[in-house]
Amino acid sequence: MEQTKTIKNKILSHGSTALEPTLLIYRDALGFIIEVIEKEYSLLEGLRTKKMTTAVEKFIHRTKNNPTPKYDFTSNFYKFPSYLRRSAISRGFSIVKSYRANLRNWEVEKSQILGEGKVLKKKPPVLSVEHDAFPVLYKGNMFNRLSTDQAEVKVYKNNDWAWETITFNDKNLKNRRIMDWKENNPTLVKVGKKYFINFSYTKEIKLNKTKVIDQTIVSVDLGLTNSAVCSAMYSDGTVIGRKFINQPIEKDRMNTLLGKLKKAQRNSGFIEAPNYWKKINGLKNHIKVNTASEVIKFAETYNADIIVFEYLGKMRVPKGIFGAKKLRHKLHHWCKLGIQSKVEEMAHYRQMRIRRINPKYTSKLAFDGSGKVKRNDKKDLATFKSGKVYHADLSASYNIGARYFIREIIKPFSEKKRLLLEAKVPSLAARTRLTLASLISLHQALRTNGAKPA
Incomplete structure (x- = not known):
């Protein structure tokens, strides 16, 4: 690709x-x-x-x-x-x-x-001829590179098109891995009152094709308390690494700014407050990029082949529960899809693949297969039926990785073989009830039958 x-x-x-x-x-x-x-x-x-x-x-x-x-x-x-x-x-x-x-x-x-006899309130689309577009500077015709930080570009000046020498900051070019990437035509971009020359690079990357039995994965549980909790895992359910990722300082600053924004809106009615939103969006972007970078660093540490996430679409808060308004507000500023998109982009650069699994009950079920857990008020700790207290998000990350491996292991099996495995491991029958214990039991059943995962 x-x-x-x-x-x-x-x-x-x-x-x-x-x-x-x-x-x-x-x-x-x-x-x-x-x-x-x-x-x-x-x-x-x-x-x-x-x-x-x-x-x-x-x-x-x-x-x-x-x-x-x-x-x-x-x-x-x-x-x-x-x-x-x-x-x-x-x-x-x-x-x-x-x-x-x-x-x-x-x-x-x-x-x-x-x-259907209803009234259409939606207005038809309108073709706009005014766009904040930026010109592509084609090499040879509009762009000539002079050195690592200088170039000649053709610009409109004094009612004519003329060559102009520009100097740009090449720090970003030095700090990025672009030695074996193909440089395309640059683009002249304006952000605020500053001008930038943007270079795009392309490369044909072949993603890894490691067999399931030999794969090392990183399962990621994205959350509101911790930005992400990661677990590195082998296909037999062995957990070889764990990592908690959070940005408490940035989140505290963002909550403070949101509080000030609400206060200003209460005092003066509707207020756009662009300066507040600029800072809030900057903090949200920092949390997104930092979380993605830490996930990738963790995956590189264990030479992971796959990074596994949950399918996290639009999440609705049930009405009538205590703190529903506050939770709804937190979900509104949760960059869950942005983090996944950024991780996917960075992972593909490193030949890693991305997979997603059904998120239902990953946090509610204990990883040891003992059933549903009880969460404390902060929702960060879970008490198992056995009385064991464990970190809720860490337990969820185990279940996420286990669900991926179970799905990939039994995928090539015939219906008859699946039914035989379900007879030995009943939890396989319900995909939303799969835990780390289910994966370990599946491997034991496969060893008993003398079968091997693909």
Whole structure:
């Protein structure tokens, strides 16, 4: 599979307005092209990218063989670089195509709702010609590398396109593993009042194909108290490592900011408070990235082949329970899917695979198979039926890893063989009741029968 990473490098040699004309004229050109593509979409629909680009250029670009195009792009955008024009055409076509698809979906939804005698409140999608798009600087035509931290770029300056030497901070390029990655065309990006040159890198990565019996996995239980609790495990249920990941300082700061935001909203009614949200979102992003990095470090320590998560979609809090409002608020700021997405991205760079299992009862069942547990008020400790007290999230991480291995081990078996195993290990019949004890019992049953996992 092909993986892509983007490295952002701040431009040091130019201020907040030096490269602004380049962005503005590119966005104006993109808006012009979007309007053209929308008007001529019936002729362009179904064409491949190369043929579509050629067809649009015939509509807008004046040449010796095409002296009178239907739309006068050349006069409005004099000496506009050819590669930049083709980039804008490709981007504009994708925008119009997306708009058309959304419009079709809206029309289908409208017909269904009106057919049921209901009123459609949803407004139809609108095609916007104004987009905060950033130009791709194609090598040779708009970008020439001079050194590790200097390059020549073609920019719009004094009503003309000219080459300009820029200096950028290459610290990020030095600190990332990009020696064997292919460098693609960079992009000129503006964030706030600062400009960046973003380099994207691609690499063909082959994910590992280790047999289940030889796999080492890291099972991850994401939570609200601890950001993540990880366990490294062999296929026979042997736990070889554990790790608790948390960011108490960042979470405390975020809770303080959320409290201040609520107070401001109570005192003055509705308030957007962009400065509060900027800090809150920054802390949430830090928690997400730090948690993902620690999970990957732990997986690398034990040479893991697979990282296992739970399927965590939209979680609803039952009504009427004590502290439901507070719990709902915590769930709203829980970056569970963001952490999984970041871990998946980083794991694929290292040839690791990602798997997910059903989350039902992973925390409610004791890993030793003794049944449901009782949680304390803080929900961090669980008391087993035997009286044993254990960390609830750690027990859940054992069950997560066990469920993955059981699923993969019995997957290639015939129905007859599965029934024989279920007779010896009754807990296999209910997938939502699988625990670490079920995995250990399964291996004992396989040894008794003389069978081996695939």
